[in-house]
Amino acid sequence: MLTRRRFVTASAIAGAGLAAGCAARKNSAWEFLSEKDARTLTAICDQIIPADDFPSASQAGVLTYVDRQLVRHFQRFQKAYIKGLNHANLLSRKRFSLDLAEATPQQKLQIVSAIEQQNPEFFELVRSHTLQGYYGSPRHGGNREGVSWRMLGLSEPPIRGSAQYDLASGSRP
Amino acid sequence: MKRVNAVVIGAGAGGGIVAKELSMAGLSVVLLERGKWYTPYDCRKDDLRNQRTAVLGNAFGPEDHGNPRVWVDPAGAEHIALPSDGIYQNNAACVGGGTFSYGAMAWRYLPQDFRMKSTYGRPEGSSLEDWPIGYDDLEPFYEKAEYEIGISGDYSGTPFHGPRRRPLPMPPLPPNREFEILEPAAKRLGLHPFHIPMARNAVPYNGRGSCMRCRWCVGFACEVDAKNGSQNTVIPTALSTGNCELRTKCMVKEILTDNGGSARGVAYFDADGHLQEQPSDIVVVSACAIESARLLLNSKSRLFPNGMGNRYDQVGRNLQGHHYTGAVGYFDFDTYDDIGPGASIAVTDYNHGTPGLCGGGLLANEFIRLPIQMIDRMPSDTPRWGLGHKRAMRDFYKRNIVVMGPTQQIPAADARVTLDSTVRDKWGLPVARISGNVHPHTFEIGKKQADRAAAWLKETGAVSISRFAGKGVLVSAGQHQAGTCRMGDDPRSSVVNKQCQIHDVDNVFVIDSSVHVTNGGFNPALTIMAIAYYASEALLRNWKGTQFRS
Numbered sequence A: 001m002l003t004r005r006r007f008v009t010a011s012a013i014a015g016a017g018l019a020a021g022c023a024a025r026k027n028s029a030w031e032f033l034s035e036k037d038a039r040t041l042t043a044i045c046d047q048i049i050p051a052d053d054f055p056s057a058s059q060a061g062v063l064t065y066v067d068r069q070l071v072r073h074f075q076r077f078q079k080a081y082i083k084g085l086n087h088a089n090l091l092s093r094k095r096f097s098l099d100l101a102e103a104t105p106q107q108k109l110q111i112v113s114a115i116e117q118q119n120p121e122f123f124e125l126v127r128s129h130t131l132q133g134y135y136g137s138p139r140h141g142g143n144r145e146g147v148s149w150r151m152l153g154l155s156e157p158p159i160r161g162s163a164q165y166d167l168a169s170g171s172r173p
Numbered sequence B: 001m002k003r004v005n006a007v008v009i010g011a012g013a014g015g016g017i018v019a020k021e022l023s024m025a026g027l028s029v030v031l032l033e034r035g036k037w038y039t040p041y042d043c044r045k046d047d048l049r050n051q052r053t054a055v056l057g058n059a060f061g062p063e064d065h066g067n068p069r070v071w072v073d074p075a076g077a078e079h080i081a082l083p084s085d086g087i088y089q090n091n092a093a094c095v096g097g098g099t100f101s102y103g104a105m106a107w108r109y110l111p112q113d114f115r116m117k118s119t120y121g122r123p124e125g126s127s128l129e130d131w132p133i134g135y136d137d138l139e140p141f142y143e144k145a146e147y148e149i150g151i152s153g154d155y156s157g158t159p160f161h162g163p164r165r166r167p168l169p170m171p172p173l174p175p176n177r178e179f180e181i182l183e184p185a186a187k188r189l190g191l192h193p194f195h196i197p198m199a200r201n202a203v204p205y206n207g208r209g210s211c212m213r214c215r216w217c218v219g220f221a222c223e224v225d226a227k228n229g230s231q232n233t234v235i236p237t238a239l240s241t242g243n244c245e246l247r248t249k250c251m252v253k254e255i256l257t258d259n260g261g262s263a264r265g266v267a268y269f270d271a272d273g274h275l276q277e278q279p280s281d282i283v284v285v286s287a288c289a290i291e292s293a294r295l296l297l298n299s300k301s302r303l304f305p306n307g308m309g310n311r312y313d314q315v316g317r318n319l320q321g322h323h324y325t326g327a328v329g330y331f332d333f334d335t336y337d338d339i340g341p342g343a344s345i346a347v348t349d350y351n352h353g354t355p356g357l358c359g360g361g362l363l364a365n366e367f368i369r370l371p372i373q374m375i376d377r378m379p380s381d382t383p384r385w386g387l388g389h390k391r392a393m394r395d396f397y398k399r400n401i402v403v404m405g406p407t408q409q410i411p412a413a414d415a416r417v418t419l420d421s422t423v424r425d426k427w428g429l430p431v432a433r434i435s436g437n438v439h440p441h442t443f444e445i446g447k448k449q450a451d452r453a454a455a456w457l458k459e460t461g462a463v464s465i466s467r468f469a470g471k472g473v474l475v476s477a478g479q480h481q482a483g484t485c486r487m488g489d490d491p492r493s494s495v496v497n498k499q500c501q502i503h504d505v506d507n508v509f510v511i512d513s514s515v516h517v518t519n520g521g522f523n524p525a526l527t528i529m530a531i532a533y534y535a536s537e538a539l540l541r542n543w544k545g546t547q548f549r550s
Helices: A002-023 A035-048 A062-070 A075-096 A105-118 A120-135 A144-151 B013-024 B116-120 B135-150 B177-188 B234-240 B289-298 B387-396 B441-460 B525-541
Strands: B004-009 B029-032 B069-072 B078-081 B152-154 B194-198 B244-247 B251-257 B263-269 B275-285 B323-330 B345-347 B363-365 B400-407 B416-424 B430-435 B464-468 B508-510
Touching: A035 A062, A035 A075, A035 A105, A035 A120, A062 A075, A062 A120, A075 A105, A075 A120, A105 A120, A120 A144, B004 B013, B004 B263, B013 B029, B013 B234, B013 B244, B013 B525, B029 B234, B029 B275, B069 B416, B135 B525, B177 B345, B177 B363, B177 B400, B177 B441, B234 B244, B251 B275, B251 B289, B275 B289, B289 B416, B289 B430, B323 B441, B363 B441, B400 B441, B441 B464
Parallel strands: B004 B029, B004 B275, B029 B244, B069 B430, B275 B508
Antiparallel strands: B069 B078, B152 B194, B194 B345, B251 B263, B263 B275, B323 B400, B323 B464, B345 B363, B363 B400, B416 B430
8 A cells, every 4th residue: 555655646746747847838937828828818817807996917916826826736727728718819819810918908808708608617717716816815926915905905914813902992993 | 553442533523522531531542633733833824725715725634635535416427526626525634623623613402403303394305303312411511512622602692592501611702893783683683692602712711812803713723722622622631641642644444343243443544654453442433424434334344245334224324514595785884893703693593493494593694704705795786707896896895794504404315425436545445425415495494594694684784685595406514514324223224322332333433423313503513522522421331441342
């Protein structure tokens, strides 16, 4: 059984190496995504969470979150991302003769709505990862400087526990 | 390996207490736990990696690699489930088990919860049954759990609880803003709101300090060690006797049987993956409902070809947890003050007595309000993405209250754990295969409970309300999993007797939520603890040295 355990552990490490190897795209600043993937994903994420008074998804670091996890906890979604991003560009070229990243904001919105209809599994994947990256802990690369938490009115860095009380008067502020 | 009196498998709510009771009585005990021993230092407050929101994995086990299960959906299709998937029905794998990262509501079940069949009759197609023991049998042990583990709260506001001899050992924490908003509305509706009993220090207790009120309870370790589980109460006590040895990262392979049909110990993989045998006089299985059933089914021998205790194909049946239903109310003023533990107020008026329904459940406000948990709890007319969703998050994050509760689940015999014939874990053991569903009457109760939560929020002044209900396609188990080794007098319809002893094998006991016949309309932790004290006492009463006979 020891051999089996060692084998499983060894193969897991080999598997991780292999995945990282497949993903090593030349001339990309990202761990998994190619530069083109990143531009396409930016276009989609920023429709899911656009900029207003507060940053958009990509401005808050959502791509860092997704890219990092695609070679870690989200390894099993690598294929879905490559396929889904290619499909997004296909849709955009077919309709506007442009890659999605080059389209106008109006055109991007149309394409992302089309993805939601035609490729719902991929859309839900990107939607949930985008929201996780934006509203989750900054330690994972998204929600840069806790920007979404500040948007919601939470203190950043978080003040928790008895520090919320006005200790001098013994009551809540 | 040196023979010991008892091997206890699983250092959670049940096993921790059994280890303490047995070692205090002078028995030599080995406590085996497949996970690690974490400390308050391991509380990372990571909202994407914890036992509640596990999108990046479970913080307190099991890890995704090497621990799969198989889930069979209602159409019969099989799915491989990883521990961080909802369909896995995970609890935890660490010293303390679920109690290390639970929300720590510490409810006693009501007297009717032990007599469901005689109170309501058995709905067709269900396996609803009475417990062979009653509230009165457990009352002294509920009290013992409340004092030894450490529970705060105040029952004086409600008549809906069983008789009790002593009040809780600690007062409740002062009310938070949600309590203040919800309490008068509940009273106007004629309900009896009160402070939730919690395994949490409201004042210094048991040598540890009090809650700092940070609201990061459920899913997380307590940073200041003010939340009480088996890992910081009974397990340290067990170890301090000198009679108990805790071995972590040890996965039990099977219970070993001698030629006479008694257990002679266990085989387990140690932290380095080496197969070991630990001989013992008795074996106590406390691995939680899914894993306890799996271990018994994996313990096959000449005398027990279908697994230990499984002569009548009962092991693994009646898997149940709780379907949570409730409502979110949206307000035009701030309701959120970020004061922990969050959940503060409950009513138990609805647990029993509704004509046409077999029980009900408690209703309470929710623990945490992590932004990530609110993304799909916006008002029903909110777009799912885009600027509209972002604005709704901004508008309603601090202006909503969630009221919900665990619905009394009507058990069904085909909601069950079996062994998968092909999928193996990293030790090469067949994994748990989860199939079936709860009885549909459960959803009728859940729907009524959601309506009641909505009515409470409406009276509170919510400007809009969304109801939510559990997913009906899923068997519900998760952190409240129970029922797979039913307690009963008849060996043909149950697995253990009223002392938690397997009918077939007099020196093997199942002492955890597996023995629950029904699971109440309450979080089950305190009942698991009370049963562990109760069953330990019975075990010690019948202990005749190394030759155990009932």
